[in-house]
Amino acid sequence: MRPWSYSRLSTYEDCPKQYWYSYVENMPGFRPKSVAASRGSEIHDKAEQYLIGKLPMYPPELQKVSGHAMALKMKKPQAELKLAVDCNWAPCDYKDENAYLRGIIDILYLEGEHLHIQDWKTGQVYASHPTQMENYVAIAAAHFPEATHYITRLVYVDQGIVTPPKTTAAERLKPIRLLLDGRIKNAEDDTIFPTTPGAGCKWCDYSKKYGGPCQY
Numbered sequence: 077m078r079p080w081s082y083s084r085l086s087t088y089e090d091c092p093k094q095y096w097y098s099y100v101e102n103m104p105g106f107r108p109k110s111v112a113a114s115r116g117s118e119i120h121d122k123a124e125q126y127l128i129g130k131l132p133m134y135p136p137e138l139q140k141v142s143g144h145a146m147a148l149k150m151k152k153p154q155a156e157l158k159l160a161v162d163c164n165w166a167p168c169d170y171k172d173e174n175a176y177l178r179g180i181i182d183i184l185y186l187e188g189e190h191l192h193i194q195d196w197k198t199g200q201v202y203a204s205h206p207t208q209m210e211n212y213v214a215i216a217a218a219h220f221p222e223a224t225h226y227i228t229r230l231v232y233v234d235q236g237i238v239t240p241p242k243t244t245a246a247e248r249l250k251p252i253r254l255l256l257d258g259r260i261k262n263a264e265d266d267t268i269f270p271t272t273p274g275a276g277c278k279w280c281d282y283s284k285k286y287g288g289p290c291q292y
């Protein structure tokens with residue numbers, strides 16, 4: 077089941093059966109590829125190109141957050157940075173066979189002892205997004221031991237919203253990681269992978285409505 081990621085773990089917690097189909101069986105999804113998902117990937121690509129200087133001008137999709145994007149570029153951040161940790165929360169290569177938890181961080185830069193982590197978001201604002209940022213803090217902190225504080229922000233490009241900086245001190249790492257360990261253990265101990273029908277079924281790649289194997 078390893079390596080885990082924010083999306084794997086949240087898929088498991090939303091519906092273990094969906095996780096089973098997707099990540100254990102590696103079953104291709106039955107739902108037609110959504111326009112929103114393709115658009116999100118395209119905007120992430122363009123934003124990365126802009127931040128690393130391959131696009132001289134911010135892409136039009138970032139118009140509503142253009143001031144923030146330009147300020148970010150001045151910081152010379154790393155973009156789409158692939159990071160991983162092993163089960164002892166020590167840094168490891170993203171492709172390491174012992175990787176325990178991985179993440180791709182859209183925007184990261186270090187200022188003194190402050191590690192800044194930000195994420196481009198397309199589409200709706202979800203309550204789970206701050207949890208995703210905590211996952212990234214837990215991973216990135218292992219790679220930047222000189223940092224004492226982690227400052228996270230979410231950049232909603234469609235709404236033109238940049239969330240206020242949220243500061244997490246290094247002392248918070250232990251409880252954040254313990255919680256993640258517990259969630260991962262809960263998933264790894266599962267031998268049944270029950271169906272959990274709910275609101276997510278309408279987007280599920282394995283729903284019978286798209287010709288998938290699940291009865292819901």
Ligand code: SF4
Pocket residue numbers: 091093094271272273274276277280281282283284290291292
């Ligand atoms: S359709 Fe619903 S119950 Fe079935 S696998 Fe998907 S999310 Fe789970």
